[in-house]
Amino acid sequence: MDTSALRNGPIPVPLIAAVALVWLGCAAPTLAVNANTYPELPGPTLKLGREVWLGTCAVCHTDDFSGAPQVTDLHAWQPRIDKGKEILYTQALKGFFGPKGTQMPARGDNPKLSDQEVKAAVDYMVALVVALNSKAE
Ligand code: HEC
Structure with missing residues (x-):
């Protein structure tokens, strides 16, 4: 059997590029959101919620054009918060259309998220709204 193909060659270029990308991770341009703008909030639920929120929800909930409450x-949030968390959880999990026809997609259009992750993201978003707006006083 010819084993020449199994010889160790030079490190392939794509691997070098991948390592460089990870290395430069903090300098790489952020996509839609700058994670530093949205503070970490205390507790494991809000920590999980922040990760989910940054990954899936922020793209709309920090972009006015989406029609999502910012x-x-x-x-925009107070009347929604007043409905109670259970309703917000259900709306986020199942999705819904608002009165103006704007759509909150089920699980923020990320079916991989578990119920727990979606609920944590709601918790983080509500806590974030309160935190951001109490600072602005
Ligand atoms: C594609 C855009 C989009 C994404 C992604 C998105 N949302 Fe929304 N969301 C909306 C829009 C639009 C509304 C407002 C709908 C309306 O009331 O008109 C909304 C409303 C909501 C509300 C208010 C519900 C209520 O009863 O008033 C919650 C809570 C919410 N989103 C949570 C989330 C969470 C959690 C995620 C991430 C897992 C997420 N959203 C991702 C577009 C989005």
């Missing part, structure tokens, strides 16, 4: 907009 985390900086307490007026």
